Structures are given as C-alpha cells and as structure tokens.
Amino acid sequence: MIVDFVDKTISIKIVYFGPAFSGKTTSIKALFSHLGKGEDLYSIESTVNRTLFFDYGTVTFQNEEWRLKIHIYTTTGQDFYIITRPITLRAVDGIIFVLDSHKEVYSRNLASWKELFTYFQESIEDIPIILAFNKQDLLDKFNPTEFLREIEYHKYKNVDSRYTAAINGNGILECFEDILRLILGKYYKYKLLSAVN
Ligand SMILES: Nc1nc2c(ncn2[C@@H]2O[C@H](COP(=O)(O)OP(=O)(O)OP(=O)(O)O)[C@@H](O)[C@H]2O)c(=O)[nH]1
Ligand SMILES: [Mg+2]
Numbered sequence: 001m002i003v004d005f006v007d008k009t010i011s012i013k014i015v016y017f018g019p020a021f022s023g024k025t026t027s028i029k030a031l032f033s034h035l036g037k038g039e040d041l042y043s044i045e046s047t048v049n050r051t052l053f054f055d056y057g058t059v060t061f062q063n064e065e066w067r068l069k070i071h072i073y074t075t076t077g078q079d080f081y082i083i084t085r086p087i088t089l090r091a092v093d094g095i096i097f098v099l100d101s102h103k104e105v106y107s108r109n110l111a112s113w114k115e116l117f118t119y120f121q122e123s124i125e126d127i128p129i130i131l132a133f134n135k136q137d138l139l140d141k142f143n144p145t146e147f148l149r150e151i152e153y154h155k156y157k158n159v160d161s162r163y164t165a166a167i168n169g170n171g172i173l174e175c176f177e178d179i180l181r182l183i184l185g186k187y188y189k190y191k192l193l194s195a196v197n
Contacts, residue, residue, distance in 0.1 A: 020077030
C-alpha cells in the first residue's frame with residue numbers, strides 16, 4: 001500500500017492467485033464487467049487463451065478528498081511460467097485465492113496453497129486472503145470444509161472464505177468487497193496502533 005498525502009491517493013495491489021484453470025481470469029473479467037470497466041483490462045495470454053504472465057487492470061474510487069487506486073492482477077496457473085508468479089505477487093496487499101471446486105482437482109488447490117506459503121513463509125499471516133471456492137455451479141464439487149481443515153484454516157486470522165461462480169459472476173463483487181475491507185481494516189488498525197504508541 002502506498003499512501004501519498006500530497007496527491008491524496010492510496011494505492012493498493014490485489015492479486016488473484018490459484019491453480020491452473022481455477023477461474024482467475026474469468027473472475028477478474030467478471031469483476032471488471034460488473035464495474036463497467038471491461039475495456040480497461042489488459043491480458044497477456046498465449047494463443048489458446050491461457051494466461052501467459054498476468055491480467056491487469058486498475059479501478060479507482062474517489063471521494064471529496066481522497067482517491068483509492070486499486071491495481072488488480074491475476075497470476076498464471078501454468079507451471080511452465082511459474083517464474084512469473086512470485087514477480088506478480090511482489091508488494092501485494094491482498095490475495096484472492098481462487099480454488100477450482102471440481103472434486104477431481106482437489107489436490108491442485110492444496111499444492112497451489114502450499115506454493116503460496118513458500119513465497120511468504122510465516123509472513124503470510126500479515127496478508128489478507130479470501131479463499132474463493134469457485135465453480136460452485138458444478139455438480140461434482142469437493143467439500144470446502146475438508147480443504148479448510150487440511151490447511152488449518154482456524155489458525156489464520158487473516159483468511160476468510162466465500163463461494164463464487166465466476167462463469168456467471170456470482171459472488172465476485174462480494175469477494176472483492178471482502179478483500180478491500182480486510183486490507184483497509186488492517187491499515188486503519190495499524191494507523192490506530194501507531195497513533196497510540
Ligand atoms: N463451470 C465453471 N467454469 C468456470 C468457472 N470459472 C471459470 N471457469 C472455466 O474454467 C476454465 C479456466 O478459466 P480461466 O479463468 O481461464 O482460469 P485461470 O485460472 O485464469 O487459468 P490460467 O490462467 O491458465 O491459470 C475456462 O474454461 C472457464 O470458462 C465457473 O465458475 N464455473
Ligand atoms: Mg488466467
């Protein structure tokens with residue numbers, strides 16, 4: 001997060017992360033179309049519509065005084081381009097971890113979560129994360145409770161979860177609002193604490 005008191009601009013960075021094909025690009029596209037900004041999304045894709053590096057777009061909110069500029073990225077899920085993922089994650093303020101709820105690919109979600117952990121180690125607990133159990137429209141889904149138990153969800157105060165179906169936009173805006181709330185809440189808490197000290 002960058003707070004520019006001269007420009008009165010707060011800049012934050014949100015990244016959609018998760019295993020290949022989980023619906024990261026579909027989620028960001030649904031978000032931008034919800035916000036009426038479908039044209040403002042840039043994608044670096046392969047010839048078969050797979051994310052090569054990232055998708056990127058910005059959303060800006062303005063009140064009388066301050067501007068909130070949100071930079072939004074997706075990572076590529078293809079392991080061939082794994083080198084790009086930690087680069088995209090640099091200086092991230094909040095992560096929407098998009099899971100593929102299809103039963104057959106349960107373990108891919110777990111592997112992706114473990115990979116995310118390797119990038120941040122213990123400091124992962126400082127980053128607000130929303131687990132988006134995507135593809136809720138499918139019939140053969142795994143039980144989210146199983147995943148939450150396996151990652152020891154109860155240990156994390158910074159992680160929340162939601163259901164999404166990016167294909168029809170369900171839950172996408174709510175997910176985005178949730179991550180913003182967590183990021184900004186953390187910032188205010190920090191400001192409050194430093195003001196007290
Ligand atoms: N049924 C269903 N399919 C979805 C949903 N979200 C995405 N998909 C499909 O899943 C496939 C992969 O979606 P993408 O958004 O490209 O996935 P990605 O995570 O960006 O994939 P990579 O960038 O290659 O890692 C596409 O065929 C989407 O249409 C969903 O909510 N339900
Ligand atoms: Mg993608």
